[in-house]
Amino acid sequence: MKDRKIYFETYGCQMNVADSEMVAAIMKVCGYTTTDDIQSADVVVINTCSVRDNAERKIWNRLEFMKGLKHRNKGLKVGVIGCMAQRVGDKLFDSGAVDFVAGPDAYRHIPELVEETDIKPVADTEFDISETYAGIEPVRLDRESISGFVSITRGCNNFCSYCIVPYTRGRERSRSADDIIRESENLLANGYKELTLLGQNVNSYKCDEYDFPKLIEAVARRVPEMRIRFTTSHPKDISDELLETIARNDNICNHIHLPVQSGSNTVLERMNRKYTREWYLDRIAAIRRIIPDCGLSTDIFCGFCGETNADYMQTVDLMETVGFDSAFLFKYSNRPGTFASKNLVDDVPEEEKVARLARLIEIQNRISLQRNHSDVGKVFEVLIEGESKRSSDMLFGRTQQNKVVVFDRMSFEKGDYVNVKIIEASSATLKGIVVQ
Numbered sequence: 001m002k003d004r005k006i007y008f009e010t011y012g013c014q015m016n017v018a019d020s021e022m023v024a025a026i027m028k029v030c031g032y033t034t035t036d037d038i039q040s041a042d043v044v045v046i047n048t049c050s051v052r053d054n055a056e057r058k059i060w061n062r063l064e065f066m067k068g069l070k071h072r073n074k075g076l077k078v079g080v081i082g083c084m085a086q087r088v089g090d091k092l093f094d095s096g097a098v099d100f101v102a103g104p105d106a107y108r109h110i111p112e113l114v115e116e117t118d119i120k121p122v123a124d125t126e127f128d129i130s131e132t133y134a135g136i137e138p139v140r141l142d143r144e145s146i147s148g149f150v151s152i153t154r155g156c157n158n159f160c161s162y163c164i165v166p167y168t169r170g171r172e173r174s175r176s177a178d179d180i181i182r183e184s185e186n187l188l189a190n191g192y193k194e195l196t197l198l199g200q201n202v203n204s205y206k207c208d209e210y211d212f213p214k215l216i217e218a219v220a221r222r223v224p225e226m227r228i229r230f231t232t233s234h235p236k237d238i239s240d241e242l243l244e245t246i247a248r249n250d251n252i253c254n255h256i257h258l259p260v261q262s263g264s265n266t267v268l269e270r271m272n273r274k275y276t277r278e279w280y281l282d283r284i285a286a287i288r289r290i291i292p293d294c295g296l297s298t299d300i301f302c303g304f305c306g307e308t309n310a311d312y313m314q315t316v317d318l319m320e321t322v323g324f325d326s327a328f329l330f331k332y333s334n335r336p337g338t339f340a341s342k343n344l345v346d347d348v349p350e351e352e353k354v355a356r357l358a359r360l361i362e363i364q365n366r367i368s369l370q371r372n373h374s375d376v377g378k379v380f381e382v383l384i385e386g387e388s389k390r391s392s393d394m395l396f397g398r399t400q401q402n403k404v405v406v407f408d409r410m411s412f413e414k415g416d417y418v419n420v421k422i423i424e425a426s427s428a429t430l431k432g433i434v435v436q
């Protein structure tokens, strides 16, 4: 079989990064090796996101570039996979740049799809509720990284009214604990120092006798040399049992990403989030009680259907009350096919959404700065990830709390653990000195 080269371009969440690595593994069996040079590729795979309209617009623009590339390289095949492939389907062929389209449950078919494109463009967007990609050992695409992803569930059953994911990734299913543990051990064997367990809602993991607390503890004990992270947790399902599991296992990082989305009960109800502001604040109190030094981050978006200024101020108030270390902040984007798109009115004017978002960013920057300042003088264990972008004399790494710390290189290397005393803080990074 002729050796063929495949190039991956991955957009969106960490789940997509993990999926690209799985597709790389599926293609490897069929004689494809991955390349970092798009010009030398026989196949280009673009793994896409649909979560907001601007994520999709970016892909349409990128497809213009691919058209030029195909013009210069006649044999090149371009495929679109991921959430936008599922949502937009064969309309992607209108770009004139796409040979095949594969939704998140169709990745095992990609080798055949590539062959079929010799005749005409093909799309496979069938859902397959039994597909967990069992038995596939991902090909790691970022060879520089000390941190790898392990997906534990696929799909989502929550149907938040604004969200496209249940429609693009289908119903939730859990991968077997054996597969997850084996993949974790392989990461360790290949020199990785950290792994992140991934799912749309990791707390609802269930397979045989394993729920999420049991699973993460089993992984943590099997690879005690590694740091374990996880994302994403849904506030309605995060249990004290999980918090206690994190607290008693040193190698499970003290950091929780807990998307709140809004601080207003009316808005939360309209979003179908199935919790209240009070419930969320109780969960934050439980985190602070059980894991006192836990890092906290969140996702919030403003301008959802019917969000009044009073609702918005409730979000601001919640941000001030909790004091997140960091937050991903967005403005609402109407996604066709969702409950909100079909039944609610996208009535906050665009200029108002923009203004509300700008204010949220300002507020969070101030809070992040305050949170980071409170770390000055403290000592943290930092896992070194690489050279600082600013200077080759500096290295950077992360604390368990997921904060980035820069410090003098000395004789340390990527993958080492160092204790760093924080001496300076900005809203995005900490600066420190090594205190072995």
Ligand code: 5AD
Residues within 6 Å of the ligand: 051, 052, 162, 163, 164, 259, 261, 299, 300, 301, 330, 331, 332, 333, 334, 335
């Ligand atoms: N508009 C804006 N933001 C959204 N998110 C999900 N759907 C939308 C949407 N339609 C945000 C949520 C989610 C994050 C991944 O993206 O905050 O947690």
Ligand code: SF4
Residues within 6 Å of the ligand: 011, 012, 013, 014, 015, 016, 048, 049, 050, 051, 082, 083, 164, 165, 168, 169
């Ligand atoms: Fe990930 Fe959601 Fe974007 Fe799909 S739509 S790639 S699940 S963030």
